[in-house]
Amino acid sequence: MGQDSAKVFRKLLSPIQLGDVTLKNRIIFLAHWTNFGNNHGYQEDGLASERLAMHYIERAKGGAGLVCVTQSVSPGGQMGRTMVHAHDSRNEKVFRFMTEEIHKYGGKVFGQFNHQGHTSCMQRPPFRLLAPTQMPGPHCYVNTKEIELDEMEEIKEYYVKAAVQEKEWGFDGVELKIAHDGLLRTFVSPYLNRRTDQYGGSFENRMRYPIEIIQAIREKVGEGYPIGIRLCMDEFTDWGYSWDYGVRMAIALEEAGVTYINSDSGCFSNYNMEIPNNYIPMSFGVYMAAELKKALHIPVVAFGRINDPVQAEEILADGNADMIGMCRQLICDPETPNKIMEMRLDDIRHCMACSEGCGLVTTQEGVVCVQNPAAGREKRLGIGTLEPAEIKKKILVAGAGIAGMKTAEILAKRGHDVKVFEKNEEVGGQMLLAERIPYRAEMSEVYRYLRVQLQEMEVPVYTGCELTEEKIEELNPDIVIAATGSKPLMPDIESGDVTLLNPREAMEHVEKVGEKVVLIDEVGYWQAMGVADYIGSVGAEVTIVTKEYYPGKDIEETCQEILYKRLLKNGGKALVKSRLKAVTGSTVVLENVVTHEESRIENVDTLIIAGQSSSDNELYKQIKSKGDREAYVVGDAAAPGTVLRIIFEAEELARRL
Amino acid sequence: MLEYKKENCSSCGLCEKVCPFGAIKIQEGFPYIDDNCTECGICAEKCPANAFCVEQKETGKQQTEEYRGFWVVGLEKEGEPLNKVTLELLSTARKLADQKKEKVTLLIKGLQEREDWKREAQKTGCDKILLIASEYSGYDAKLYTDAIECAIRRFKPEAVLFPATVNGRDLAPRVSGRVGTGLTADCTGLSLDENGHLLQVRPTYGGSIMASILTPKHRPQMASVRPNVMEIQWTDEKREVKVEYLEDFSSVAEDRVKLIGCIEKNNAFADLAEANIVIAGGYGLKNKENFGKLFKLCDRLNAAAAATRKAVDEGWAPAEIQVGQTGTTIAPDLYIAFGISGALQHTLGMKNAKKIIAVNHDPAAPIFDICDVAVLGDAGEVLEECCNILENKKA
Amino acid sequence: MKIVVCVKQVPDTAEVKIDPVTNNLVREGVPGIMNTYDEAAVMMALQLKEQTNGTISVLSMGPGQAGEELKNAMRRGADAGYLLCDRKLGGADTLATGYALAETIRQIGYDLVLCGNEAIDGCTGQVGPLIGEFLKVPALTYITDIKVEQEDLFCYRDTGKCVETYQVKGPAVVCISDKRLADKPYESRENIPEIHMLDAAHLEEEKIGRQGSPTRVAAISVKGKEQNYLKVDYRWDCETRIEYIMNGGLEKKKKNLNRETKTSQARLIMDAIMKK
Incomplete structure (x- = not known):
């Protein structure tokens, strides 16, 4: 010691x-x-x-x-x-x-x-x-x-x-x-x-x-x-x-x-x-x-x-x-x-x-x-309530985002034989983007803690390695857990001369983001306001559009306020009770959802649509339909959601198996 | 001996208040002095009723007026240029000597006159280089002590300054013991008081107290000073630097002690808190290999290496060099951040660096808000280029 | 091998506070602890005792309560404790301390003297070499490890830049600078011998205490330790206070991003380093 x-x-x-x-x-x-x-x-x-x-x-x-x-x-x-x-x-x-x-x-x-x-x-x-x-x-x-x-x-x-x-x-x-x-x-x-x-x-x-x-x-x-x-x-x-x-x-x-x-x-x-x-x-x-x-x-x-x-x-x-x-x-x-x-x-x-x-x-x-x-x-x-598994099982987890890692952590602590596969080079999933939002660097704690736990429990985490059906056949586990995350959904719209991006792209390839940005908030969460803050801090002028009374409706109250202040301080603004109507050339046309009055924003170079994500759960569906082993889905792969729900869900799942 | 005369005491209680060591407690109107007393004598000075008396036994008084000249001991090896700390001490000695119209001497081991030493010495106002002629090429405490004792007895300098380097701190006390005089270590300030005595200021008690020390009756007055504390002051004065060899000196190195091996440490892990230049790596360096390059670069450039908590957590860097809220706080002259995002928990640990250059691929990285030079790029690649530049320089 | 270890009881510097009203040290209730480096020396001595089948005497010069550290050392396995305690020794600077300890060590008898490289209160690092000088034996400083081989001691010295190996023929004084040795676990024993109380009778009066100290404290001033927390001025308005806190007290500087080639960026960095 x-x-x-x-x-x-x-x-x-x-x-x-x-x-x-x-x-x-x-x-x-x-x-x-x-x-x-x-x-x-x-x-x-x-x-x-x-x-x-x-x-x-x-x-x-x-x-x-x-x-x-x-x-x-x-x-x-x-x-x-x-x-x-x-x-x-x-x-x-x-x-x-x-x-x-x-x-x-x-x-x-x-x-x-x-x-x-x-x-x-x-x-x-x-x-x-x-x-x-x-x-x-x-x-x-x-x-x-x-x-x-x-x-x-x-x-x-x-x-x-x-x-x-x-x-x-x-x-x-x-x-x-x-x-x-x-x-x-x-x-x-x-x-x-x-x-x-x-x-x-x-x-x-x-x-x-x-x-x-x-x-x-x-x-x-x-x-x-x-x-x-x-x-x-x-x-x-x-x-x-x-x-x-x-x-x-x-x-x-x-x-x-x-x-x-x-x-x-x-x-x-x-x-x-x-x-x-x-x-x-x-x-x-x-x-x-x-x-x-x-x-x-x-x-x-x-x-x-x-x-x-x-x-x-x-x-x-x-x-x-x-x-x-x-x-x-x-x-x-x-x-x-x-x-x-x-x-x-x-x-x-x-x-x-x-x-x-x-x-x-x-x-x-x-x-x-x-x-x-x-x-x-x-x-x-609470402390001391984690029961060891009655039957030790061999379990493969696809995805080392927080859903996968949390599930793996609890499974391992209950004595199961767990292996985790992550197709990207790094663990952490969407948290890797979340932590880059200004002042949110501490978000990395979520996966840091889980990674340390997995290390201590000697759970192998294979990065740069996607869990495929073939591998599953080869390794023949008792259970497969799909924590394969989600993909952002983009609406099929005419984007004129404007660069169309989803929020993840906007952060991963910030060089594509221009100087005059319109961001449509269709989730009321960090994907909109958070990304607006991120690109605002590198000099983009952001107009955030929401059909609610204020953007970021589901963001925690104290953060909401700060994000709004920062938006304004970065030279941005929020257009409320509005929705995206169309894009012509470099003009974004918006419509007031109550009065249906149109408004236009000229000379826009980037349009970011922070829309819903859709679960990326092909693997889960395949294994489930094959029916020759137990399969579960957890996290965004089940339903895109928040860290709060997902960590709890992962713990619940892992305690059941 | 500190003597307390109760009959003089007026029970004013001032002594309890002025004792810097909290050693006096008033009990029933009269001071009780406990074991924390260091006999500094401040109570005697401040007591309005003369109830304290510090005995001054006049034994061992030396003819202080006979001692003249400000000396600096250099521990350089033959063939080395003068160290920065030697130049700093020479500048300090010059400032002091000027106030008393005395001379500055550099006492250093060497077998022959060296033009580069003379030039540097002249630029800092040194009057004489006194060479300890010995063929022994390294540092040996006995040899140096014998030589310095011999020199002191011959030339009677009034003050001798030592560098408070590892060897300087090894040597200076032996000399003070041999000669029987006072030594103050790690001085942060040296000046002359109204009597022309050397006032030696140093921090103590973990740095929360500054003590001013005098060596009133013994000569020479000795002090050691750490590198980078005093400033080098160049002078244009055309001064002729005399070179003399220490006569009547013959000594051999300690035969009971033999240096049989020396393994160099990687400079990257030398004292982080004291380093002038720090090169730090963060999560953006992506792997242990890049950190290896960073450590090599530090070693070659004599810079200290630092890392963020994330990099340490990954196992790419040792915990000892973590800088940040839960690590060390540093204030180097130059801080170069490779792949560090600059979250507050790190930047709070290096915000007092005088100049910050940051390399990061993320234009929104918060470190760009607080650095002086913002470099947008892949940290690993830029680091590689820096290593290449160094290689080419060598070639 | 007869080992003598010098230990000093120091105030827990973390506990030493300055009274904001009088600007003086507040010693009330400040516990004493064994100087960390001396503690390391004791642990080193225990190691050597085992290897050479030797004995350890611990020696301290100080007021009565310093005896606690001697007991501490004896509980760990030191065989005898000597407390050099006499009013005449008060007010000693390093020279007088070195003399007093050296003479006492001479009386106790020794093959090897160990001590910490420096004390955490004064941090002068002078007493070890002074003891060596007075005993007329070599004193090795900044030693992190000692190995004994037959007649010789092999001492490893960490100078920060390199690790030197010295072959030493005793008797000698060795000063330990590796603090981590102090953390080594040990078994405590309860039956320890009585401490030998020594007064200054065997010492020359003009060489001890205040009399024997060439240096004098002329003045003391309290320098507040650099406090490492966000300092918010209560006079600032609310918005300023909050913004200061959010920025961690850091000033934000707007600047241009250097987007040149990696080679020219590297050159920029190397130039900045070379200039220093």
Whole structure:
């Protein structure tokens, strides 16, 4: 094994004391809404579910020193009906089970108390929202009620009740959220709190309510029980405060007896910074933790797309933080801490911040992960659930794109004899193009991880080698899996003098792309907006055309916004509610889908049609029709789709065989 | 010895605040000095009540005024031109000597006067080359120590500067021990204080503290300096460089130590953090073979090799030369990127390079946004051409 | 073979912080660790002990807590530990330290002295050669490996540019520069002998401590370590802050792509290199 992880990751794997509680290492699973709670209707909602408990237990199983559980602190405190209630005694059983299991793995668990305050966007229709001063989010248009003193008192009592109750139920500490959105952040925010009573109008007044809550809790839980704060250091809006204010707040909170400060930033009014995606660099938030370290004596948690142990150790070793907060990294690979301890660094599956899986938190699906099918499905797919195959079979996989590689990975881990064939020289399939879109280089992690797994499982991957019927006959496997991908479909149109390309060609042969480009978005996904960004960055002027209200409809929300901004900054524009009518010479004629008005774009040299792809599954059909062995199809070869669906599908398939 | 006189103490607590080593804690109004005390004497300097006293035993005082001249030791072999670091130190010595109207001497091993050494020495303001005449052709600590001791006793220089190279750091302490004087290693700054003493500044504690050191009573004052720290300053002054042989010197190399073998290392893997020129390869080089060419090129050009995480993951390059957020951070004078896309996780590791030339076949590669010269092409092919140019030069 | 290994207890430099208010070192609670290179020397010594059936004495000059490192070394297999501890030794620079250690080693008796090539706090690398000078024996620096063959030591010296092989007739001082030796696994034993406490009685007073140190610290200034993270100024407006973060703090420069032949491109690159 060579190096000892305790030496290489001296700080990351060292214990730390928070109040009376000792954490076994510096890795914290940051609190996040999961949408895993149960909703059985009015006053039967906010109930803790097994799914919720398993999600957190899994991260403790994976080795995190501390797990923080997002909860609503009072009946009106939920951000959405499935947000579990901390104050609700009906949750005792599940929570006791959860904390017990977490403790069994040597982890500790804190409850994070939220009150949604002015946040409406998680829940439709919105509740009656409370805020220090009547005004919308301003992330949405729903207005709020100016909170009255007795309501504040009531909520404070709920904070205390929840804290005391959870201490009974096995929670080791409590974290109060004064970050992202919610009641407490609105109180501390100078823009959102314009009160004229003792709870607004000055720094001290704005801090009064959170500090009163802290002191009330402290009184009941005693000196040693950790009370931490997840603190928004920078609102990242043009009306909001910057990190100097965050430091000032932290100092006041330290004085009020808080045990640690967990740095954070952003809010719903700039959702991009609330859940930073791949456009934001890894470990970007370290400066906020570093500034806190300069000002405080109590421990500080660093945050912000930290997904790598080497970086984490450097942050701690440089004295820029005392603990590392990871959220999506541990959703993506809950075993990260254990892998660090075992020095299996190449095995760590890094979160690439695509936000496409976890971004579904607001939907029925809840938090899932494009790379980790087990996220949100821990009971059935989590650590330790992979059963070895009853009968070891000989399996050939055609295609080393992500569908093929994922299927091969799980098959191999179950003990099957697997071989993978890829007709191109490189593995990765369409990800090889996806990663070239500006700022999307981290997409390569999907196939890097799978390739490393296949190497470790000693699965041969033959590149430059197409799996043909003859080869199948020759090798005579039990099962053939076709992961042969898809081809872009091009409509049969007259393209006049204009170069007609599909999105893949546009990226693979960018020299064919001219300077004035019209791109028709018929998929609402990265093939359109992403490719527009790519060619825009080499100087093409792009007009993107969509029949929707905005291009890139199915692209994850935070990326959508950034892509649109980049389109405009690159000198491009979007024509909405329009479709391609015809091309004459170098003029592209478009038609408004509502009014049928025509518009023309002159002097166009390139027309890219980002249309549907069609499954490339000849091989599958041949084997299936022959009928002499089992054949399955997975990935784009079955139905063109997203990484999220395909990885899950591949895992499911591989577990069945 | 640091002495504390409680009777003078006014309990002001200033000593606790000024101690740079955190060795003083006020307990019940009075300072308690723990084992971290290094007797630097700053508390004594700052104490308003004179409660601290640093004993100055005057033994071993030497006639410092007798010592004049600024020397530089060169460790070049016979037949080699003067090293860059020697020229840097000569320039430094000249700047110091000018302030005291003293002379600069280069002490170096050689059997005969060499015109090229004289020329370079003259251009940096050296007054004299003192030759250690020995037939032993390599580096031997005993030989050099004996020679330098002999020279010091004869000529009494006030300061001797050593290059802080591997052999320089091997030699300088032995000389300081032999002569019984002070030596400050790895100086980043050398100047003269108000008393004309050599003020030697160096980083310590992992670089977070800069210490200024003096050798007030012992002579010569000795310091070593790493290459590329000081700047070469050429002078036009028509100075005649005298060449002298060290008389009364006869010594033999250490017979208990014999150099019996030497295997050259590939320069490509020399200290990446200190290299001036770095040639880096990324995924765009496509295979291990191309990396082999890159390493050969580095070796020949005396450049350090670097790689991106992707290339390291492929097994084309060793992990030690990975540059980026999870690898090393470097700031060379010239960084040449072959087949590197320039994703932030790599560029954050080399963004402080003074000049960046990038070769990539993808016009949208983000590295083109931050480099100084953008070359559109196949990295492997351009690398091959570079190797060809080098071959032709040789031929 | 009688091996003496010199070890130094150093503050964990990763832990050493500067108090932002007083600008001084904060030593409170900063643990001491064995200098990594000395640790490598101890592991090298254990290897040689096995090969030659020898004994290892570890020696440290420092305050009482330095004894912890001697115990550490003895748990790994060193046979005896000597702590040279005396108030008179305080404030010693490298010359005074080298003298004190050398004289003590002479008293202990030795065939081979091992030590780390440098300490990770001071990083001077001077004490090893000084010990050699005071003992009047050769001192080999930058050694990464030692092999013993009958009477001779074969020392491998990594100069960065090449690896030299030296044949050495002892006694000698060898300074170890390969940190990785410190990571070698070892078995810990619990029964270790008591540390021999030595004072400065056997040393000449004018040559030790502050008195024996020709160099003095004239001033100390705190130089913040170059911090390796994105530094965002809180005074910038929101858009600037976010853009700075997205660009990784890098300035984007618009430039023309060189599309010439690969030969002329290569020439351009080689010219740039030759100029340096």
